[in-house]
Amino acid sequence: xxxxxxxxxxxxxxxxxxxxxxxxxxxxxxxxxxxxxxxxxxxxxxxxxxxxxxxxxxxxxxxxxxxxxxxxxxxxxxxxxxxxxxxxxxxxxxxxxxxxxxxxxxxxxxxxxxxxxxxxxxxxxxxxxxxxxxxxxxxxxxxxxxxxxxxxxxxxxxxxxxxxxxxxxxxxxxxxxxxxxxxxxxxxxxxxxxxxxxxxxxxxxxxxxxxxxxxxxxxxxxxxxxxxxxxxxxxxxxxxxxxxxxxxxxxxxxxxxxxxxxxxxxxxxxxxxxxxxxxxxxxxxxxxxxxxxxxxxxxxxxxxx
Amino acid sequence: xxxxxxxxxxxxxxxxxxxxxxxxxxxxxxxxxxxxxxxxxxxxxxxxxxxxxxxxxxxxxxxxxxxxxxxxxxxxxxxxxxxxxxxxxxxxxxxxxxxxxxxxxxxxxxxxxxxxxxxxxxxxxxxxxxxxxxxxxxxxxxxxxxxxxxxxxxxxxxxxxxxxxxxxxxxxxxxxxxxxxxxxxxxxxxxxxxxxxxxxxxxxxxxxxxxxxxxxxxxxxxxxxxxxxxxxxxxxxxxxxxxxxxxxxxxxxxxxxxxxxxxxxxxxxxxxxxxxxxxxxxxxxxxxxxxxxxxxxxxxxxxxxxxxxxxxxxxxxxxxxxxxxxxxxxxxxxxxxxxxxxxxxxx
Amino acid sequence: xxxxxxxxxxxxxxxxxxxxxxxxxxxxxxxxxxxxxxxxxxxxxxxxxxxxxxxxxxxxxxxxxxxxxxxxxxxxxxxxxxxxxxxxxxxxxxxxxxxxxxxxxxxxxxxxxxxxxxxxxxxxxxxxxxxxxxxxxxxxxxxxxxxxxxxxxxxxxxxxxxxxxxxxxxxxxxxxxxxxxxxxxxxxxxxxxxxxxxxxxxxxxxxxxxxxxxxxxxxxxxxxxxxxxxxxxxxxxxxxxxxxxxxxxxxxxxxxxxxxxx
Ligand SMILES: Nc1ncnc2c1ncn2[C@@H]1O[C@H](COP(=O)(O)OP(=O)(O)OP(=O)(O)O)[C@@H](O)[C@H]1O
Ligand SMILES: [Mg+2]
Numbered sequence: 001x002x003x004x005x006x007x008x009x010x011x012x013x014x015x016x017x018x019x020x021x022x023x024x025x026x027x028x029x030x031x032x033x034x035x036x037x038x039x040x041x042x043x044x045x046x047x048x049x050x051x052x053x054x055x056x057x058x059x060x061x062x063x064x065x066x067x068x069x070x071x072x073x074x075x076x077x078x079x080x081x082x083x084x085x086x087x088x089x090x091x092x093x094x095x096x097x098x099x100x101x102x103x104x105x106x107x108x109x110x111x112x113x114x115x116x117x118x119x120x121x122x123x124x125x126x127x128x129x130x131x132x133x134x135x136x137x138x139x140x141x142x143x144x145x146x147x148x149x150x151x152x153x154x155x156x157x158x159x160x161x162x163x164x165x166x167x168x169x170x171x172x173x174x175x176x177x178x179x180x181x182x183x184x185x186x187x188x189x190x191x192x193x194x195x196x197x198x199x200x201x202x203x204x205x206x207x208x209x210x211x212x213x214x215x216x217x218x219x220x221x222x223x224x225x226x227x228x229x230x231x232x233x234x235x236x237x238x239x240x241x242x243x244x245x246x247x248x249x250x251x252x253x254x255x256x257x258x259x260x261x262x263x264x265x266x267x268x269x270x271x272x273x274x275x276x277x278x279x280x281x282x283x284x285x286x287x288x289x290x291x292x293x294x295x296x297x298x299x300x301x302x303x304x305x
Numbered sequence: 306x307x308x309x310x311x312x313x314x315x316x317x318x319x320x321x322x323x324x325x326x327x328x329x330x331x332x333x334x335x336x337x338x339x340x341x342x343x344x345x346x347x348x349x350x351x352x353x354x355x356x357x358x359x360x361x362x363x364x365x366x367x368x369x370x371x372x373x374x375x376x377x378x379x380x381x382x383x384x385x386x387x388x389x390x391x392x393x394x395x396x397x398x399x400x401x402x403x404x405x406x407x408x409x410x411x412x413x414x415x416x417x418x419x420x421x422x423x424x425x426x427x428x429x430x431x432x433x434x435x436x437x438x439x440x441x442x443x444x445x446x447x448x449x450x451x452x453x454x455x456x457x458x459x460x461x462x463x464x465x466x467x468x469x470x471x472x473x474x475x476x477x478x479x480x481x482x483x484x485x486x487x488x489x490x491x492x493x494x495x496x497x498x499x500x501x502x503x504x505x506x507x508x509x510x511x512x513x514x515x516x517x518x519x520x521x522x523x524x525x526x527x528x529x530x531x532x533x534x535x536x537x538x539x540x541x542x543x544x545x546x547x548x549x550x551x552x553x554x555x556x557x558x559x560x561x562x563x564x565x566x567x568x569x570x571x572x573x574x575x576x577x578x579x580x581x582x583x584x585x586x587x588x589x590x591x592x593x594x595x596x597x598x599x600x601x602x603x604x605x606x607x608x609x610x611x612x613x614x615x616x617x618x619x620x621x622x623x624x625x626x627x628x629x630x631x632x633x634x635x636x637x638x639x640x641x642x643x644x645x646x647x648x649x650x651x652x
Numbered sequence: 653x654x655x656x657x658x659x660x661x662x663x664x665x666x667x668x669x670x671x672x673x674x675x676x677x678x679x680x681x682x683x684x685x686x687x688x689x690x691x692x693x694x695x696x697x698x699x700x701x702x703x704x705x706x707x708x709x710x711x712x713x714x715x716x717x718x719x720x721x722x723x724x725x726x727x728x729x730x731x732x733x734x735x736x737x738x739x740x741x742x743x744x745x746x747x748x749x750x751x752x753x754x755x756x757x758x759x760x761x762x763x764x765x766x767x768x769x770x771x772x773x774x775x776x777x778x779x780x781x782x783x784x785x786x787x788x789x790x791x792x793x794x795x796x797x798x799x800x801x802x803x804x805x806x807x808x809x810x811x812x813x814x815x816x817x818x819x820x821x822x823x824x825x826x827x828x829x830x831x832x833x834x835x836x837x838x839x840x841x842x843x844x845x846x847x848x849x850x851x852x853x854x855x856x857x858x859x860x861x862x863x864x865x866x867x868x869x870x871x872x873x874x875x876x877x878x879x880x881x882x883x884x885x886x887x888x889x890x891x892x893x894x895x896x897x898x899x900x901x902x903x904x905x906x907x908x909x910x911x912x913x914x
Contacts, residue, residue: 027739031747034732037724038750042790045765046757052764096670103666106659119895123888124674126848129855130870131884135677138684138881145680177677180670197392200359201452203379204386205459206411215405219396231755238758241854245870255760259859262764271764278761285756302396302439 046282053279057272065276075257079280081168082253086236089175093236094229096176097183098191098221104184105191118188121181129241136174136246140165166247174242179232186231190224223300230292234285254281309371310335310495311356311463316365317519318351325351327519328365333463338489338496339524340506343516344542349499352516353467356497358382369462380411385456385494386465390472392452393440399451400436403427406459426454429488446477453485457492464489464496470505482509503543507531515539535570537580537650546580547620551649553577558649561614563642571649578650585644586622588612590631594639603629612638678885685882697882707883710868713781717864718850720785725796725846729789730839733800734831738813751797754790759855762787770860781862788850795849796842803838848891 056062069075104117139145141162150159164170194217202212240255251257254277261274311333318326325348333339341349354360356367358379367375374382385406393402403423407414414422427433430450440448449469456464466485470478486509489496500506506513507527514524515538523530523539534540551560553572558565560579571577588598588610595615602609608629610622622640624632632638688694702708733751736743754762766787773783809831816826832839854866865887873880 027735028743030735031732031740031743034728037728037786038790038793040769041766041786042750042753042757042762042793045762045769046753047765048768049761049765099666100670103663103670106663116896120674120892122844122895123848123892126845126852126891129852130866130873131852131888132677134869134873134877134881134884135681137877139677139680143684143687145683146676177674180674195391197388198394200357200379201386201388201392201394201455202405203359204357204382204384204465205406205455206380206383206409207406208380208410211409215408216394216396220394234755234758238760240758240760241858241866244854244858245873255758255855258760258764262767262859274764278758278764281758281761282756285758289756300396302398302441304441 049275049278050282052272052275055272065272066279069273069276069280075277078251078257079254079284082237082255083284085168085172085175085253086233089172089179089236090229090232092172093176093179093183093232094187094225097180097228097232098187098225100180101184101188101191105188117184121184124181125178125185130245132174132177133242133246136165136170136177140170140173168252170246171243171253174246175236175239178239179236182235183228183232186228187224190221190228194220219299223296223303226292226296226299230288233288237281237285308335309333310337310369311497312366312368313352313356314366314368316352316355316367317363318348318355318360319363324348324519326355326362326365329516329519329521331514331521331524333495333497336493336495337511338486338498338509340498340500340510340513341516342500342503342506342513342543345501347516348519349501349516350467351519353465353497353499356463357384357386357465383411383459383461384463384465385459385461387449387452387456387467387469389468390445390448393448393455395440398437398439399427399432399443399447399454400424402440402451403454403458405455412459422458423454426458427451429457429491430454430484444477445473446481449473449481450484453488457488457494461494464494466496466498468500469498471500471502478505479508485509507543513543515542517542533568533646534580534648535568537648540580540648540650545583545621547583547586547622548578549581549614549618549620550616550652551577551579553649558647560647561640561642565642565644566646568646568648571647572651576652578652579647580650581620581642581647582644583609583621583623585642585647586620587641587643588622588624588628588632588638589641590636591639592637594637596638596640598632598634598636598638600634601629601632608632612640614640678888681881681885681888685878685885687878697876697878698886700876700879701883701886704868704872704879706863707865707868707872710863710865713863714851714853714865716782717785717788718847720782721788721792721846721850722843724785724789725792725842726839729793729796730800730832730842731827733797734804734809734827734835737801737804738809738831748797748801751793753793755794759791760859762790763856763859766856767860781857781864784857784860784862784864787856788846788853791853791856792842792846792849795845799838799842799845800835803835807834809834844895847894851887851891 053066054061054063056064100117104114107113137144140147140159144162146159147162150157154160158164165173198216198220199212202216207215238255240259243253243256244259247256251260258274258277258281261277262271309332311331313329313331315328315330316326317324317328327348329348329352331339331341331352341352343349351360355362358374358377358381362375365375366373369382393399394405397405400420400423403426404419406412407419407422424433424436427436430453432447432450432454435443435447435451438447440451443451449472452469453466469485470481473481482505485498498506498509507530510527512524512526513530515522515530517538523535525533530539531544534543540546549560551558553559553567553574553576555573556567556571558567558571558577558579560581565579567573567579584607588596597613599611599613599619601611603626606626608624608626610624610628610632611619612622613619620640685697686693686695688696733747736747770783812834813826813831816830817823821830851865853864854870857864858867858870869880869883872883
């Protein structure tokens with residue numbers, strides 16, 4: 001008996017540390033398939049663009065393409081356009097979307113209204129792009145619903161001449177169509193998390209509606225609002241399809257510029273430009289996220305980490 | 306404890322077909338702590354919220370300090386409220402939460418006074434060391450203490466507590482219950498305390514009101530409520546009772562061979578069911594007794610036995626714990642009653 | 653507490669304004685797609701949808717892509733996330749970073765990066781558009797990850813998994829028969845969003861010259877706007893119905909909310 005035990009002990013000791021180490025690493029094999037896919041189609045492409053922005057056609061390190069983009073007033077102007085467009089539509093979308101979620105959240109919690117809104121915004125936020133462009137062409141384009149309507153009684157008003165739709169104003173107007181629903185989707189849970197108890201506690205302590213919102217409602221929602229706005233910004237900043245199918249000539253936002261230089265005939269020099277511009281875009285997102293993180297730390301020190 | 310501080314006059318409120326309040330009338334005296342007790346859904350919360358101004362009424366009148374406040378908005382009523390749980394503002398520290406009311410226009414005081422007051426209150430609830438903690442860094446019991454301090458900070462005319470202890474575990478519950486009572490006595494605030502836990506109600510209140518289906522059944526000091534219920538519902542809801550058949554004639558009932566006075570509201574003649582408390586039943590080992598012990602459990606301070614009577618009725622009796630060794634299962638026993646009065650309901 | 657009149661007016665005016673803005677293009681699309689010539693009405697555009705072979709091809713491609721992406725989601729992404737959650741807590745942060753990366757990388761940038769791989773693929777292996785599913789699987793990661801991790805934290809999968817193990821279930825059985833079914837709601841919402849995303853994707857497929865649904869719609873739009881509008885509206889309604897019928901659709905929000913929280 002005791003001999004048996006003795007053997008068992010020495011046996012497992014012999015399998016010892018090597019076996020233990022093996023047992024420790026085996027679980028890591030489980031992530032390999034995913035990691036391979038992610039490396040090939042996400043990590044490596046991202047890194048190759050980032051490094052490609054600093055390489056010449058032979059792969060040597062150079063600042064030329066980034067420098068060229070940085071010093072070109074056209075590129076910079078378009079970059080600024082894109083930033084403004086994203087910032088504006090993020091802000092408008094965030095405000096209107098937040099109001100919308102408030103309006104819906106104060107309705108019946110399992111009412112049909114809410115259900116429809118939740119589903120509809122799910123589609124509208126995801127299903128932008130080409131179809132959205134067509135939708136707005138059908139509304140404000142040359143033969144559009146509103147255009148025809150307005151033309152008949154106010155032929156000189158803003159909406160009677162649809163050229164605005166194919167510029168930056170048009171893009172901003174169209175972008176809001178997916179920004180508002182996206183904001184609704186991401187912000188509704190935050191509104192739902194506002195406990196009625198807080199309002200009632202504030203009321204019973206003598207607070208007015210305004211005081212409640214100023215001191216409780218808005219501060220509690222601020223972190224989520226900022227986070228959602230950031231998401232909206234990134235969303236608009238990287239949007240391409242809508243603009244691509246709405247605007248056939250000229251690159252008025254950076255993604256259009258990138259696609260232009262990718263598909264134009266001249267080849268390599270432009271691939272470098274595409275990478276430099278891409279690098280710029282990612283840099284912007286990173287900077288905005290960093291700013292956000294700082295801000296967030298400030299407004300949400302009370303949150304569970 | 307003299308003048309009437311709060312008066313609810315025949316208040317009623319329906320939610321669709323549900324009558325949450327069906328003509329509730331209640332008075333609370335100055336400085337008194339009244340507990341509202343009742344089964345789930347009987348309208349306790351609705352009554353409390355009506356008093357706070359968070360719930361409008363279909364009918365009735367609410368007076369506080371003699372003034373009709375039925376139509377006054379919640380934020381002008383000056384009542385401190387403590388909710389069941391999670392009512393602290395999550396983005397404010399304990400101290401900021403307590404100061405909240407004092408920052409509002411309604412009670413505005415200088416920053417210095419605010420700080421002083423909130424520190425005092427945190428001290429009172431035993432949390433001075435947690436002043437800077439955020440709600441998520443505090444336990445449920447601590448959060449409720451802060452909520453109490455916050456409600457007291459505005460020196461409320463009436464303090465309203467809606468099951469403030471129900472989210473806590475048993476031990477903390479009893480501890481905090483006693484503490485709430487201590488603080489309430491110290492500050493002297495008129496208080497309405499809602500709960501569905503009878504032990505809690507009996508343990509904390511000056512008077513306990515029992516509600517059922519939106520109306521008050523009985524309101525009395527705890528001892529009286531327990532010993533002299535005026536209805537079968539109250540007798541059965543508060544404490545344990547054994548239903549034992551007996552014959553009533555006039556104001557006495559004959560059960561288990563004893564003649565016992567009946568309480569007002571009881572059946573006045575014929576057969577009835579007496580509602581007898583376990584501790585009013587005396588069980589003694591007696592080989593010639595006609596009843597038998599089924600089981601008997603030692604509960605520390607007392608011994609609880611389940612006994613089958615001769616007619617098959619099964620009752621629960623409570624005796625001194627020293628009896629536990631005597632009253633084994635199967636022992637023949639004699640059962641007698643030892644109580645001045647019982648409530649008898651119709652069969 | 654009863655809602656005040658002011659609040660109700662507020663509420664309804666917001667709903668009214670936003671609804672009109674969002675409904676306008678949809679109504680216009682309906683109007684536009686039923687117009688024939690200057691002033692007549694007809695359903696010719698709607699009837700023409702299925703007589704466009706390229707369009708049908710595009711739809712089929714996109715549906716196939718959606719199916720492959722769902723398969724990748726179910727058999728690669730979900731198991732990996734669960735696995736890391738259960739066994740490799742140290743990899744949670746890195747995994748989360750990888751999964752959220754697509755939010756920070758604009759689609760067009762990703763195209764610049766993957767174009768070389770796709771060039772290589774089409775020369776050395778296949779020109780099939782179905783290879784797009786690999787990139788698409790990356791695009792859905794942020795949405796998937798959030799809804800999964802929310803679901804994983806909501807139910808205590810650790811205890812569940814341990815219980816299953818002590819009862820003698822094998823690792824894969826534990827994973828596929830115990831853990832994954834308990835987070836079904838999270839998986840479902842990830843699934844719905846993936847379908848919507850794949851059917852609506854344009855940037856990558858158009859720039860890599862693959863003929864997906866959206867690319868075809870855009871091409872048709874260059875020739876016959878009316879049909880393009882009819883198709884757009886039809887697919888919008890299709891996905892809307894899909895979402896309405898999905899009981900768990902309302903969870904996306906939660907999943908996305910804290911996308912950048914940490
Ligand atoms: N806002 C409301 N809408 C509809 N019905 C309600 C509402 N508030 C309360 N009720 C109903 O009114 C009745 C009384 O509710 P109330 O909350 O006052 O009960 P309670 O005595 O506090 O119960 P509990 O002990 O469970 O808290 C219940 O039947 C409840 O369903
Ligand atoms: Mg209640």
